[in-house]
Amino acid sequence: MKELSCDDVLMAQMAVADGEEPGFSKEQLIAHIAACANCYHELKQSQALDQVLAGHTISETRVDLWPAIETRIAKDSRQSIGWKPFALIGLLLVIYKLLEMLPAEDPGMAFKLVPLVIVALLFVLIRENPFRINTELVMER
């Protein structure tokens, strides 16, 4: 059987007080403490410390970090989209304009809505609400 040091015993007793598995048998611990005045004294101090620590909780004060986090996330996602989708949208708009310039046939109302759909898709892509009021903007004097 391994010879227990005072630190082993006190650490194991701390685990017992914390409701954890101490790693040594109860008999071993009791035998050591009965024969060691230093451990007995330290154990009493440790129990007193447990009483001081008991019942305290971390102070949780009011905090609202979401607006700052949201701004950063939005900025990040705009940066991470890259140029390709925007180039594609530009190309679609150019094609639309060319089709519109074709003479004769009237393509109808649905065709006129295509640019609107493309712009709506753009806002979906960049995850921005165009109707959101930005309270961070300050009017210039």
Next chain:
Amino acid sequence: MDDTEAIKKCQIGDREAFRHLVERYQKRAVGHAMAVLLNRDDAEDAVQEAFIDAYRAIGRFDTSRTFYEWFYVLLRNRCYKLTAKRRPTENLDDVQLLAPQSATHDETRLALEKALHSLSHEEREIVSLKYFSGLSYEELAAYLQIPRGTVMSRLFYARQRLQGKLRGMLIREQEV
């Protein structure tokens, strides 16, 4: 919405779901960051950065862990980065780490806070997580990413230092 559902939604880019996680955990996270940094502004900065790290890494979230356990690793990294270039510590009387209790216990709380301030970041962190947030050794091992044996020894030596700082009070406590 529970965390699992919120995380799944975050993984497909739902910002509102992420807002839900931020609002659920920000207070606890600031408290834990305060325990390491002892500075309210630094703690809020660390939590904010850690949430942004979490949003970027949410696709790699390990479903075998709870959100906060996973998030705490990110928060801890941010806190320890800040300790290297930290602002001067606030007046210790202004840094309230523990929640106030009844007036009769206030003297104990203040003495305990003072003793906690004298510990190292790591010692204060483990004592706070164990005794003020009630984590088990297994949870501490997961939060701090260290083996259970290291949890025990770190906690033991932190307690020894705390005992040293509070010796007078502990003797009075024993006599009661």
